[in-house]
Amino acid sequence: MAATLTVWKFSHANGADAAVDTLEDLQRRELITVQDGAVVSWPQGATKPKTRQLRSITGMGALGGAFWGLLFGILFFVPLIGAAIGAGVGALSGSLADVGIDDRFIEEVRDKLTPNTSALFVLTSDATLDRIHDAFHGQSAELVTTNLSHEQEAVLRDVFAD
Numbered sequence: 001m002a003a004t005l006t007v008w009k010f011s012h013a014n015g016a017d018a019a020v021d022t023l024e025d026l027q028r029r030e031l032i033t034v035q036d037g038a039v040v041s042w043p044q045g046a047t048k049p050k051t052r053q054l055r056s057i058t059g060m061g062a063l064g065g066a067f068w069g070l071l072f073g074i075l076f077f078v079p080l081i082g083a084a085i086g087a088g089v090g091a092l093s094g095s096l097a098d099v100g101i102d103d104r105f106i107e108e109v110r111d112k113l114t115p116n117t118s119a120l121f122v123l124t125s126d127a128t129l130d131r132i133h134d135a136f137h138g139q140s141a142e143l144v145t146t147n148l149s150h151e152q153e154a155v156l157r158d159v160f161a162d
Contacts, residue, residue: 003125004123004125006121006144007109007120007144008119008122008143009118009142010140011140011142012116012140013117015141016119016120017118019141020039022135025135031127033125034054034122034124035123035125036053036054036067036123037053037054037120037123038054039052039119040113040118042113042115042117043115044115049076051072053068071121076110076113105144108144109144112144
């Protein structure tokens with residue numbers, strides 16, 4: 001089964017943190033396999049969001065910090081360490097399109113994540129979708145998702161795995 005990159009957007013800055021607990025419970029009950037993930041929290045009044053990788057669920061993670069840094073840099077124009085800025089970012093974002101993260105996805109996520117919101121980004125597989133949907137009930141989450149083919153997942157792992 002191919003991996004799914006899922007983004008759950010929450011209407012408040014700490015919503016994603018609560019969802020991490022739900023995700024941990026789902027993984028503990030073997031209803032989902034979390035390969036990697038990150039949280040974005042954008043408190044009201046902050047000029048940019050705060051990001052952190054989910055090491056508590058994924059250990060080292062399948063993709064590593066370079067992937068999340070690149071993705072969040074493109075999404076929020078956060079300075080990228082070790083990556084070219086400007087024209088190089090355009091080329092890198094084009095590379096993400098090759099692995100299923102296209103301009104439409106980037107624009108949709110960018111438009112939805114604004115001050116006083118948060119998001120949970122997860123790379124998952126082996127999901128029992130109806131049980132997952134039920135587990136997130138009442139958390140006022142909006143789902144934005146893109147499925148990755150096996151080839152796209154392999155490219156992501158080859159490029160970004162630590």
